[in-house]
Amino acid sequence: MNANNTGQKNAHVVWQVMSITRDERERLQGHRSFMVWFTGLSGSGKSTMIYAVEEQLYRLGYRTFALDGDHVRRGLCADLGFSHSDRSENIRRVGEAAKLLTQAGVIVLAAFISPFKADRQKVRNLMAAGDFIEVFCDCPLAVCEARDVKGLYKKAREGEIRDFTGISSPYEKPDHPDLVLETAKKSVEECTGMVMAKIKSRLQFADLGKADLAEL
Amino acid sequence: MNANNTGQKNAHVVWQVMSITRDERERLQGHRSFMVWFTGLSGSGKSTMIYAVEEQLYRLGYRTFALDGDHVRRGLCADLGFSHSDRSENIRRVGEAAKLLTQAGVIVLAAFISPFKADRQKVRNLMAAGDFIEVFCDCPLAVCEARDVKGLYKKAREGEIRDFTGISSPYEKPDHPDLVLETAKKSVEECTGMVMAKIKSRLQFADLGKADLAEL
Numbered sequence: 001m002n003a004n005n006t007g008q009k010n011a012h013v014v015w016q017v018m019s020i021t022r023d024e025r026e027r028l029q030g031h032r033s034f035m036v037w038f039t040g041l042s043g044s045g046k047s048t049m050i051y052a053v054e055e056q057l058y059r060l061g062y063r064t065f066a067l068d069g070d071h072v073r074r075g076l077c078a079d080l081g082f083s084h085s086d087r088s089e090n091i092r093r094v095g096e097a098a099k100l101l102t103q104a105g106v107i108v109l110a111a112f113i114s115p116f117k118a119d120r121q122k123v124r125n126l127m128a129a130g131d132f133i134e135v136f137c138d139c140p141l142a143v144c145e146a147r148d149v150k151g152l153y154k155k156a157r158e159g160e161i162r163d164f165t166g167i168s169s170p171y172e173k174p175d176h177p178d179l180v181l182e183t184a185k186k187s188v189e190e191c192t193g194m195v196m197a198k199i200k201s202r203l204q205f206a207d208l209g210k211a212d213l214a215e216l
Numbered sequence: 217m218n219a220n221n222t223g224q225k226n227a228h229v230v231w232q233v234m235s236i237t238r239d240e241r242e243r244l245q246g247h248r249s250f251m252v253w254f255t256g257l258s259g260s261g262k263s264t265m266i267y268a269v270e271e272q273l274y275r276l277g278y279r280t281f282a283l284d285g286d287h288v289r290r291g292l293c294a295d296l297g298f299s300h301s302d303r304s305e306n307i308r309r310v311g312e313a314a315k316l317l318t319q320a321g322v323i324v325l326a327a328f329i330s331p332f333k334a335d336r337q338k339v340r341n342l343m344a345a346g347d348f349i350e351v352f353c354d355c356p357l358a359v360c361e362a363r364d365v366k367g368l369y370k371k372a373r374e375g376e377i378r379d380f381t382g383i384s385s386p387y388e389k390p391d392h393p394d395l396v397l398e399t400a401k402k403s404v405e406e407c408t409g410m411v412m413a414k415i416k417s418r419l420q421f422a423d424l425g426k427a428d429l430a431e432l
Contacts, residue, residue, distance in 0.1 A: 019267055019282065020274045029245075029279065051235055058236045063245065063279070065320035066235065075342075076312035096292035097313045104281035106320045126291075 025105035031062055033102040034202050035127060036195065038111045039120060039174065040137030041166045042152055043144035045183035045191070046111035049137065052192045054109055062203070065101055067094070068111040082163040088119050095123035102131065115171040133199060136177035141166045143184040241321035247278055249318040250418050251343060252411065254327045255336060255390065256353030257382045258368055259360035261399035261407070262327035265353065268408045270325055278419070281317055283310070284327040298379040304335050311339035318347065331387040349415060352393035357382045359400040 026032050036053070038046040050066040057064045073080075076093055080086040091114050098108045114120050124132040144166065145153040156164035163169040179198045181191045242248050252269070254262040266282040273280045289296075292309055296302040307330050314324045330336050340348040360382065361369040372380035379385040395414045397407045 020270055020280070024274065025279070028274065028277065054236055058240065058244065061244065063241070063321065064236070065316070067316070071316065072312075075315065076309060093292060093309070096288075097316055099291065100281070100283070100287065100313055101317060101320055101322075104317055104320070104322045105279065106317075106322065 022103055022105065029063055029105055031107075031203055033063075033105045033107050034131040034133065034199075035098050035102055035108045035110060035123075036133045036135060036199060037114070037120065037123065038109070038135045038137055039114045039177075040139060040183075041141060041144045041171055042113060042164075043147045043149055044137040044139035045181070045188075046113075046137050048188060049135070049181065049183075049191060049195065050109035050111045052188050053195050056192060056196055057107060062107055063105060064107045064109060066109045066111070067098060067101075069113075072097070082169070084116075084163075084169075087163075088116065091116075091119040092122060095126050098123070099126050102127070113165050113171070115165045115169065117172045117174070120174065130202065133179070133202075134174055134177045135179045135181060135195060135198075136174045137183050138173075138180050139183045238319055238321065245279055245321055247323075247419055249279075249321045249323050250347040250349065250415075251314050251318055251324045251326060251339075252349045252351060252415060253330070253336065253339065254325070254351045254353055255330045255393075256355060256399075257357060257360045257387055258329060258380075259363045259365055260353035260355035261397070261404075262329075262353050264404060265351070265397065265399075265407060265411065266325035266327045268404050269411050272408060272412060273323060278323055279321060280323045280325060282325045282327070283314060283317075285329075288313070298385070300332075300379075300385075303379075304332065307332075307335040308338060311342050314339070315342050318343070329381050329387070331381045331385065333388045333390070336390065346418065349395070349418075350390055350393045351395045351397060351411060351414075352390045353399050354389075354396050355399045 022033070036050075038049055040046050047068050050068065054064045054066045072090070072094055076097060077090045080090050091112060094110065094112060098110055101108045114123075120134065124134070126132075148154055152161060152164065153167065155161045156167040165171050179194060181194060183191060186194075238249070252266075254265055256262055263284050266284065270280045270282045288306070288310055292313060293306045296306050307328060310326065310328060314326055317324045330339075336350060340350070342348075364370055368377060368380065369383065371377045372383040381387050395410060397410060399407060402410075
């Protein structure tokens with residue numbers, strides 16, 4: 001516990017500010033917290049991945065939160081559009097909110113197109129070294145467009161949606177992602193296994209036995 | 217678990233979006249999540265209260281997060297000042313971020329001057345009924361100013377700080393707060409006890425024995 005005597009006093013009482021540290025939180029729940037950031041084109045499998053990974057972690061007893069555009073575009077970032085500057089501000093706010101979640105001891109699984117390198121780097125810079133794990137969902141545009149789960153590519157091609165990543169707005173691939181998932185070639189299970197293997201060393205399974213560890 | 221088949225497919229795989237529900241999260245950790253919002257003048261004891269309540273909850277095994285201006289003014293809301301519209305946007309973003317934390321299963325203890333009724337009401341509206349508990353730290357301006365922990369009142373009186381709540385910007389008291397703490401008359405321990413008593417019924421001590429409950 002950090003005790004900072006703020007000097008707040010009244011007649012009888014010293015008012016102190018005490019803060020539970022992140023380490024104490026992590027000890028309470030028996031695991032560490034960090035952020036796994038999935039970037040890639042619309043339709044590249046980012047949301048599928050965060051929910052698949054979350055399900056595995058949940059079953060093993062980890063506190064997680066899967067965060068994607070739908071969570072914030074109607075809420076925290078409801079005032080933002082899709083211009084370059086609005087996209088940057090969107091990712092900045094998401095990064096800050098995700099940082100708060102990790103400070104609260106939660107493992108954050110974030111799925112955002114986040115097309116610009118500089119914006120992703122800023123989120124990485126918010127976090128301690130190693131607490132930001134960048135996963136590139138590498139899926140050819142043609143495959144994403146053929147899937148077109150939400151019908152957005154069609155609308156973008158028809159000019160109904162402006163500034164659409166991959167069509168009318170650029171996507172800057174990561175130079176050195178922590179992990180690449182070729183989601184057009186691999187199954188959800190394979191990709192989930194790759195993510196779990198990647199984050200295994202960061203989880204520090206303090207609250208789980210060797211049997212659980214062996215399952216991964 | 218909510219399963220939504222998004223229709224994402226490649227040659228061999230159906231990509232599905234699965235989401236852990238808030239109920240499942242709460243069951244995992246053995247308690248519910250909600251937001252306790254402390255409002256009041258600068259120096260009225262809000263930050264002291266969130267850390268005091270957090271310490272008690274932490275010792276009882278609850279997942280909490282204490283959120284105050286220092287967390288967000290340098291981060292999520294670093295681009296905002298103290299004009300009426302910036303203060304409103306500040307509280308809006310804090311409310312949205314706090315909502316994400318509660319969705320992640322965390323009990324949020326928030327300390328913000330939040331001087332405008334309409335802004336506090338908007339945060340309440342984000343949450344399910346009963347999941348927003350408004351605590352008014354009711355402390356006379358003269359007492360807050362005499363404490364002047366951060367030296368801000370002095371600067372406000374000297375005109376160094378503009379739009380300072382209570383001096384050059386209004387504070388709208390809550391009409392029907394869920395709890396009033398007279399922090400100039402009561403000790404931190406008394407006030408903490410009052411908050412704990414108020415939230416007791418919302419905690420649902422599923423993971424704690426009667427002995428723990430009796431301690432409150």
